[in-house]
Structure formats: C-alpha cells, structure tokens
Amino acid sequence: MTVELGNTGTRIYPNRIRLRYNWWLGSVMGRFYRDLKEKKRIWGNTCPDCGLVYVPPKENCPTCFTKMNEFVEVGDTGNLLTYTIVRYKVPFVQPLEPPFALGIIQLDGADTGLTHLLGEVDLDDIEVGMRLKAVFRDEPQGNLLDIKYFRPL
Amino acid sequence: MGTRVGIIGVGQTHHRSKIPECSGQELIGIAVRRALESADLTMKDVDAVVVGNMDHFESINYVDMWSVLGFGGYMKPVMKVTTGGTTGSAVGKAAFYHAASGLFDVVLAIGWEQNSESDTTAAIVTHTEPLIERDFYGGAISGLAAQYSAYMGWSGATEEDAAMVSVRDRGNAARNNPYAHLRKEVTLEDVMESPYISYPLRLLHMCPRSDGACAVIFAQERSAKKLCPKPAWVLGVGSSHRSTYLGDEIGESGLRSLEIASRRAYDMSGITDPFHQIDVAEMYLPAASAGVAWMEAMGFCDPGKGPDLIRSGKTNMDGELPINPSGGVISTNCIGATGLIRVGEAALQVMGRAEAKQVPDVNIAMSTGFGGCFWSDAMVLGSMKYLS
Amino acid sequence: MEKVAIIGVGQTKFEKISPSSHDEMIFEVTNAALADAGITIDDVDNTVTCNNDFWDGRTISSMTVTDASGSNRCTTTNVEGDGTFGALMGLMRILSGHHDVSLVVAQTKGSIGVPGLITNAIFDPLYDRIIGLDAINSAALQARRYMTQYGITEEQFAKVSVKNHKNAKHNPYAQLPLDITVRDVLDSRPLADPIKLLDTSPVTDGACAVILARESVAYKLCRKPVWIAGVGHCSDTYHLGDRDLADVSVLETAAMKAYDMAGIENPLEEIDVAEVYDAFSYMELMWMEGLGFCERGGGGALIDSGLTEMGGALPVNPSGGVLSAHPVLAAGLVRMIEATLQLRGEAGERQVDGAQVALAHGIAGACGQGHCVYVLER
Numbered sequence: 051m052t053v054e055l056g057n058t059g060t061r062i063y064p065n066r067i068r069l070r071y072n073w074w075l076g077s078v079m080g081r082f083y084r085d086l087k088e089k090k091r092i093w094g095n096t097c098p099d100c101g102l103v104y105v106p107p108k109e110n111c112p113t114c115f116t117k118m119n120e121f122v123e124v125g126d127t128g129n130l131l132t133y134t135i136v137r138y139k140v141p142f143v144q145p146l147e148p149p150f151a152l153g154i155i156q157l158d159g160a161d162t163g164l165t166h167l168l169g170e171v172d173l174d175d176i177e178v179g180m181r182l183k184a185v186f187r188d189e190p191q192g193n194l195l196d197i198k199y200f201r202p203l
Numbered sequence: 204m205g206t207r208v209g210i211i212g213v214g215q216t217h218h219r220s221k222i223p224e225c226s227g228q229e230l231i232g233i234a235v236r237r238a239l240e241s242a243d244l245t246m247k248d249v250d251a252v253v254v255g256n257m258d259h260f261e262s263i264n265y266v267d268m269w270s271v272l273g274f275g276g277y278m279k280p281v282m283k284v285t286t287g288g289t290t291g292s293a294v295g296k297a298a299f300y301h302a303a304s305g306l307f308d309v310v311l312a313i314g315w316e317q318n319s320e321s322d323t324t325a326a327i328v329t330h331t332e333p334l335i336e337r338d339f340y341g342g343a344i345s346g347l348a349a350q351y352s353a354y355m356g357w358s359g360a361t362e363e364d365a366a367m368v369s370v371r372d373r374g375n376a377a378r379n380n381p382y383a384h385l386r387k388e389v390t391l392e393d394v395m396e397s398p399y400i401s402y403p404l405r406l407l408h409m410c411p412r413s414d415g416a417c418a419v420i421f422a423q424e425r426s427a428k429k430l431c432p433k434p435a436w437v438l439g440v441g442s443s444h445r446s447t448y449l450g451d452e453i454g455e456s457g458l459r460s461l462e463i464a465s466r467r468a469y470d471m472s473g474i475t476d477p478f479h480q481i482d483v484a485e486m487y488l489p490a491a492s493a494g495v496a497w498m499e500a501m502g503f504c505d506p507g508k509g510p511d512l513i514r515s516g517k518t519n520m521d522g523e524l525p526i527n528p529s530g531g532v533i534s535t536n537c538i539g540a541t542g543l544i545r546v547g548e549a550a551l552q553v554m555g556r557a558e559a560k561q562v563p564d565v566n567i568a569m570s571t572g573f574g575g576c577f578w579s580d581a582m583v584l585g586s587m588k589y590l591s
Numbered sequence: 592m593e594k595v596a597i598i599g600v601g602q603t604k605f606e607k608i609s610p611s612s613h614d615e616m617i618f619e620v621t622n623a624a625l626a627d628a629g630i631t632i633d634d635v636d637n638t639v640t641c642n643n644d645f646w647d648g649r650t651i652s653s654m655t656v657t658d659a660s661g662s663n664r665c666t667t668t669n670v671e672g673d674g675t676f677g678a679l680m681g682l683m684r685i686l687s688g689h690h691d692v693s694l695v696v697a698q699t700k701g702s703i704g705v706p707g708l709i710t711n712a713i714f715d716p717l718y719d720r721i722i723g724l725d726a727i728n729s730a731a732l733q734a735r736r737y738m739t740q741y742g743i744t745e746e747q748f749a750k751v752s753v754k755n756h757k758n759a760k761h762n763p764y765a766q767l768p769l770d771i772t773v774r775d776v777l778d779s780r781p782l783a784d785p786i787k788l789l790d791t792s793p794v795t796d797g798a799c800a801v802i803l804a805r806e807s808v809a810y811k812l813c814r815k816p817v818w819i820a821g822v823g824h825c826s827d828t829y830h831l832g833d834r835d836l837a838d839v840s841v842l843e844t845a846a847m848k849a850y851d852m853a854g855i856e857n858p859l860e861e862i863d864v865a866e867v868y869d870a871f872s873y874m875e876l877m878w879m880e881g882l883g884f885c886e887r888g889g890g891g892a893l894i895d896s897g898l899t900e901m902g903g904a905l906p907v908n909p910s911g912g913v914l915s916a917h918p919v920l921a922a923g924l925v926r927m928i929e930a931t932l933q934l935r936g937e938a939g940e941r942q943v944d945g946a947q948v949a950l951a952h953g954i955a956g957a958c959g960q961g962h963c964v965y966v967l968e969r
Binding site: 205226257258259261262263264265266267268269271272276277278279280281282283284285286287293296297299300301303304305306326327329330332440441442443444445446467471574576 | 644648650651655662669670672676682683684685686688689717825826828829840844845955956961
C-alpha cells in the first residue's frame with residue numbers, strides 16, 4: 051500500500067522489517083552475565099602481554115590479540131570518565147524515558163570504562179570524576195541492566 | 204603495475220548448526236588464530252583486514268568496526284565487503300586486490316556468519332524489492348528450484364542427477380572434512396526419499412545453514428615466497444553481479460553470471476581448456492541441482508551435458524576433475540564465510556595442505572562463489588605464479 | 592605508487608527527503624560523473640558500490656543500485672562503509688594492474704528509516720546496545736571527554752557550526768546553508784549534552800559518484816586530472832570504554848600513511864584546503880589535531896584563530912562539510928569530490944584560490960572508530 055507523503059506528490063511505501071534474534075554470548079560474556087545476575091559480581095579479565103584489565107571481559111585483548119584467560123573481579127564502585135544527558139526519544143531501544151544520563155565509568159580495579167546509565171542523581175549535578183556505585187536490579191535477568199544504574203557514592 | 208599475490212594461510216572453525224560456546228567475535232578469533240598459525244604469523248604481521256558477513260543475519264551494523272575485537276584490530280586498516288551470498292568470495296577478491304595493489308603486503312580476509320542467531324529465510328526475504336517482489340518471495344530455495352526445473356526440461360537432467368551431487372558432496376564431507384557441518388553420508392535412495400522442499404528440490408538436495416568463520420591470508424609476491432613454501436598463487440579472478448530481480452534470470456536455465464565470471468577468471472589466468480587444465484574445483488552449490496546445471500557454465504562440459512558429466516563419476520574424488528572435496532556448500536553453509544571457504548579449500552589443495560581432502564598433484568584449483576540474485580564470483584589459483 | 596586520478600565526479604543536491612529512489616539517485620550521479628569525465632559507461636571496467644543494509648532496509652542492499660551504476664556489466668563489489676573506503680577499493684583495483692577505470696558510487700536515503708534505531712545497531716548486542724546508545728549520544732560522550740581532557744569549550748564547537756553552515760551558502764548542493772551565530776548554536780535544542788541541534792549533522796538523502804583512472808588513461812581523457820597522492824586507513828578498538836575517546840592516534844596513523852605516500856612533511860603549510868568528516872561540530876576540532884593541523888588539544892585555539900575559515904591559511908570544509916549535508920556512506924566520498932572541484936578550480940563561489948594540494952577524510956563506526964585519509968594533488 052503506497053501513500054502520498056504530505057502534499058509533496060512523492061509516494062512512499064511504509065513497511066517494517068521485523069526479525070527476531072538470539073545472540074550467543076560465548077563463554078566469556080556468559081560468565082560475566084551469570085555472575086552479575088546470580089552473585090552481583092562484576093568480572094573483568096587481564097591481558098598477560100599488556101597487563102590491562104578489561105571490563106567487560108573479552109576473549110582476546112583488543113590491542114595484543116592475546117587470549118585473556120585470567121579473570122579479575124572488579125569493584126562495584128568507580129569514577130565517571132564522561133557522560134551525557136539524552137534529551138530525545140528513539141522508539142524501542144531506550145531503557146528510560148528521556149531525559150536520562152549515560153556515562154562511561156571506570157570501575158575500581160579496571161583499566162577500561164563500562165558504558166552504563168546514571169540514576170538517583172540530579173542531572174544538573176553530574177560531573178566528570180564523580181564517584182559512583184552500582185545499584186543492582188531486584189529481579190535480575192542476565193543482561194547489562196541487572197545493574198539498574200550507577201548512583202553517586 | 205601491481206604484484207602477484209599468493210595465499211599463504213587458511214583457517215576455519217569446525218562449522219556446526221550452532222556453536223553456543225562462542226560469540227561471533229570469538230568465532231572470528233578461532234578462524235584467524237588457525238590461519239595465522241598455519242602461516243606461522245602473528246597479527247603484528249598483518250597489514251590490512253577485510254571482513255564480510257550479511258548484516259541481517261546477526262543484526263550488527265558496521266561489522267567491520269565490531270569485528271576488530273575478534274582479531275585484535277586496534278590500529279589495523281579494516282574494511283567491510285558485503286554482497287549477499289557471494290560475500291565470502293568477494294572478501295577473498297577484495298583481499299587479493301589489497302595485496303595486488305602493492306599498498307598492503309599481508310592481508311587477512313575474514314568471512315563469518317552465525318545463521319543460528321536469526322530466522323535465515325526471513326532475513327533473506329528482505330533482499331527482495333519491497334514493492335514488487337517481497338510479498339511473493341519464498342526464500343532462496345524457490346528460485347533455485349525453478350531454475351533446475353527449466354534445466355531438466357531442456358537437458359534431460361533428472362532429480363537423480365542432483366541426488367548424485369548430494370551423494371558425492373556429503374560423502375566427501377563425511378569421509379574427508381572434519382570442519383564440515385554435515386558429516387553423514389547419504390545414498391541415492393536417501394535423497395530420493397527425502398521430502399520435497401520446493402519441487403524438484405528435496406531436503407537432501409539442499410544446503411544447511413551453519414555457524415562458522417573462515418580466515419584466509421593473502422600476501423604480495425615477495426612476502427609470499429619468504430613466508431610460505433608453496434603459496435597458492437592467484438592467477439585469475441572474475442565476477443558478475445548481473446541481475447536485480449528474480450525474473451531477470453529465471454528464463455535462462457544455466458547460470459549466465461557464472462559463465463561470465465569464470466570466463467573473466469580464465470582470461471586473466473590464461474586457462475583455455477578448463478576441464479583438462481583445472482585439477483580440482485570448489486564450486487559454490489547452494490543446492491545439489493546446481494552441481495548438475497552449472498558445470499557447463501564453467502566450461503567443464505558442453506551445454507546440456509551436465510547430467511552426462513555427473514553420471515560419469517569424473518567429478519568424484521578419484522575422478523579426472525574432483526569437485527568439492529570439502530563437501531561444499533551443501534555440507535556447510537555459514538553464508539558470509541561460505542564463499543571464502545571455497546577459496547580457502549582451493550588454496551589448501553594447491554598448497555598441499557588439504558589433508559584427507561587432498562587431491563593428488565594439484566597445480567590449478569578453481570573456486571566459485573554464488574549469491575544475491577544469481578550473482579557469481581570465480582578465482583583460479585595455481586602452484587606457479589603464471590600459467591606456463 | 593603509480594599515479595591514479597579522479598577524472599569524473601557527480602553529486603545530487605542533498606536534501607531531507609528526496610523524491611528519488613536509491614537507484615534513481617545512483618543513475619543520476621553515475622551519468623553526471625560519466626559526463627564530467629567525458630566517457631561512457633562502456634569505458635568503466637569495474638565498479639564499487641557503497642550501500643548499507645540497515646540504512647537501506649534491505650539485505651544485499653547493493654542490489655538496488657546494480658543496474659543504475661552499470662555494475663551488471665563488469666566486475667563489481669560492495670564496500671559497506673563510507674565512500675572513502677569504497678574509493679580505496681576502486682583505487683586498489685587499478686593499482687593491481689588488472690583494471691583501468693573504476694566507478695565508485697555511494698548513497699543513502701536517511702529519510703526512509705529511523706536513524707536512532709539504525710545507529711543503535713552499531714553497538715554490541717551482547718553488551719551496551721541495551722542502554723540505548725546511538726550515534727548522537729555516543730558522540731556526546733566523546734565530546735565531553737574531549738572537553739574534559741583539553742578544556743575545549745562549547746563555544747568553540749559552535750564556531751565550527753557557524754563557519755560550516757555559512758560556507759554552505761556558497762555550495763548549491765548543500766542541504767543546510769545557514770546564517771547563524773555562536774549564540775544561535777548554544778541556544779539550539781539540546782539533544783545529548785553537550786551536543787545541541789545545531790552541533791549535529793542533518794538526516795539526508797543523497798548520492799555521489801567518482802570515476803578513477805590510471806595515469807595513461809587519465810591523461811588521454813581528462814583535461815584536469817586530480818591525482819591521488821596518498822591514502823591511509825586505520826581502525827580503533829570497538830567498545831567505547833576501551834578507547835580513550837579524546838585520543839586521535841588512529842587518525843594520526845591513517846594521516847601519516849597518506850602524508851608519507853604524498854611526501855607531505857608539514858600538513859598545515861603544504862595543504863591548501865581540507866574537507867573533513869564533521870558529523871558533529873566537535874569532530875572537526877578533533878580531526879584537525881589528528882591530521883596534524885595543530886597539536887593535540889589545540890583544536891579550540893585553531894578555530895579561534897580563524898586559520899580554518901574561508902580566507903584563512905587552511906580553509907576547512909568550504910563546502911559546508913557534513914554538518915551541512917550528511918548522506919551516510921556518501922559523505923566521505925563527497926569530501927573527495929569537493930576537494931577535487933577545489934583543485935580543478937571549479938568550486939565556484941566556495942573556491943579556495945590557487946589550491947594545489949587538498950585533503951579529504953571519511954570516518955567509520957561510532958565516534959570515528961575508523962578513518963580514511965586522502966591527499967589529492969593537481
């Protein structure tokens with residue numbers, strides 16, 4: 051069914067692609083989410099060559115391509131490296147109603163940052179360098195939002 | 204002027220219907236590691252990477268950027284090529300051009316797909332033109348079925364002929380290829396008793412959908428000679444992406460794009476008598492029927508003589524021109540990787556590293572790719588830099 | 592490197608909603624580039640298309656433009672990335688010795704999909720896609736990191752928008768020629784702090800085409816070949832948290848490769864005009880640093896100095912840049928086209944006088960994860 055776009059004389063055919071997906075986590079992220087869900091523990095892993103601790107863990111070091119078999123638990127507190135306040139709506143994919151805050155948090159013990167949401171904070175009070183703590187969700191489901199958000203310490 | 208290019212390493216995963224213990228990046232990591240090991244190289248030696256898959260199977264946008272985690276791509280030049288089913292072979296050709304241009308020395312080609320993560324047919328249907336074709340399209344199979352119907356009509360080919368291709372390829376996979384997804388031999392009766400999927404194609408004529416990855420390492424002449432005792436030299440490449448709508452091709456019974464792609468590869472490599480000059484071929488057959496109908500497009504027999512050729516047994520492992528020692532696409536089909544696996548398997552034949560799949564005394568190997576709307580790619584590899 | 596030239600270019604007028612379909616746009620620019628080069632489609636012996644399945648809403652999206660780009664007749668492939676990467680493919684085909692004339696086309700109709708959904712899909716489905724990251728809010732994370740690291744201000748970002756939209760007034764192809772002030776930008780609707788509406792590129796429908804030819808062919812066919820003197824591409828790692836978003840090492844690496852090939856030692860002095868991929872205003876400042884036009888952290892001072900304005904020592908984005916028209920996948924190739932027009936002296940009212948060496952730049956992924964840099968010369 052084609053329709054005219056306003057009064058432009060241009061015709062369009064509105065349609066949607068609806069496809070379902072089930073992504074394999076693999077053993078590394080599988081472990082990350084399992085322990086996040088069941089034990090409220092946050093895992094990273096470390097590269098034997100460059101020594102960096104990555105959170106979330108990944109099979110291969112992005113720089114060295116060395117397998118990272120050594121898992122390191124990191125804290126649930128950390129520093130805010132950068133943030134933004136999202137003020138526009140995108141259907142389906144936003145976890146919260148705008149305005150909401152997104153940030154990158156370097157957890158204690160990690161060398162990299164975790165992208166996540168900020169909560170329990172006045173949006174005007176957010177500052178780079180803030181100390182934050184993870185707030186866990188009551189009914190975890192085995193995804194990143196088992197941490198509801200990070201709040202100021 | 205560019206340089207000659209050789210393939211110096213091949214790696215692939217053990218392909219399966221699903222590999223739950225691996226994420227997509229981890230699959231890529233396995234194939235890349237195996238390829239690097241086979242060439243005794245590390246990622247530090249790699250100068251550029253080309254990666255390919257079909258987006259809608261995993262719903263990841265800008266896979267080139269995502270994939271760097273799979274191969275330690277920090278600070279590497281990376282590019283993505285995607286052309287539907289021909290993606291794997293297109294990735295191989297793209298890597299060839301990277302090296303042949305002289306701009307990059309050692310180039311890593313990666314093809315991968317996790318078809319288990321989505322509804323493959325639903326995703327494939329989205330390739331059709333939304334207004335004209337999409338409501339009617341039954342998926343990849345129906346087009347192939349219609350084409351074989353036409354071929355049967357004018358050549359006298361039969362369903363049994365296609366079944367012989369299944370017996371050959373599935374048998375090769377079962378006996379020779381530990382990496383293949385489907386490794387169960389089938390008999391002619393098994394195939395002919397399997398249910399119709401889309402007349403005249405039956406279940407056991409069809410390719411599976413698989414998860415897997417493949418990595419192939421190309422190198423410029425000077426490095427290829429240093430790094431590999433017997434590189435598989437790229438003698439010729441060709442492609443033809445002719446049609447846009449299904450209806451453009453159905454009227455013809457052969458595969459015109461494969462004819463054109465093969466001819467381009469032959470012209471570039473100097474091949475004049477494909478059946479006698481080529482020692483082994485890895486043909487991309489999305490269905491066994493293609494193994495009857497498309498050999499003539501590659502010049503392996505006269506038009507309409509496909510049935511004679513398959514019935515003669517000359518394309519079996521012990522025949523004059525073995526086709527698909529690896530078991531081919533009807534044994535393994537991780538779509539973004541499949542075309543590259545054909546390149547890799549052909550290269551292994553020339554390099555003498557095909558193990559149980561090895562055809563003796565291979566000097567020239569051919570690989571083809573198929574996909575999209577009856578698109579084709581072809582690559583000729585040889586043990587010498589030039590055809591003597 | 593053997594000499595390869597750009598001998599023909601074509602671009603559509605960039606607009607929010609074009610009544611043309613994908614293939615109509617590509618047919619238009621293919622014919623425009625052929626006419627510009629003075630050749631026919633039969634002279635083209637290979638093509639590269641740049642299409643993205645998400646933006647086109649179609650698997651094997653390159654099928655839509657196969658006929659319109661003449662790709663059905665010859666060797667072709669589809670690079671699913673910015674047109675600068677596609678052009679590299681076309682360049683490599685010629686350098687391999689197996690081809691003479693490459694046609695590279697790129698297009699997107701941004702109007703047909705939901706950009707937030709399409710760019711959300713860039714992010715890891717196993718990890719942070721779920722928190723609603725997209726092109727704009729991820730860029731905001733980078734912008735703030737850049738501000739924190741070097742003390743660059745939102746006013747300095749705004750100056751880029753003012754400059755580029757004003758430049759667009761002299762570009763008949765641009766979507767958003769605007770007379771705005773820094774105040775207008777700062778007061779514009781906040782999208783994701785610190786990025787506001789006027790710091791952001793628009794959603795655009797558009798296409799472009801470039802024809803490349805080897806030296807012997809270029810000299811025969813073209814009065815004003817523009818030579819590709821150098822090219823480089825490079826990628827950062829993927830997860831945003833694993834990157835230092837204010838760090839421009841990846842762009843530096845790509846640029847150095849292009850500069851080495853072209854024999855450029857002092858980019859600020861030797862380059863006469865630059866077209867860079869400013870998807871957001873802050874990006875132009877960061878890319879200035881990565882390209883070596885100023886030292887790290889010097890992007891703010893550079894825009895303050897006026898050096899990159901029209902009439903300055905190194906005008907950046909005389910076309911209005913990506914801020915003024917953002918056809919995804921095509922935008923980097925448009926930068927090459929604009930640089931080509933500059934070097935030919937055919938840039939009309941946006942001409943930088945006497946331009947002999949130009950730089951063109953494209954990016955890939957979120958927050959400029961990948962970069963591709965060209966040095967072009969007369």
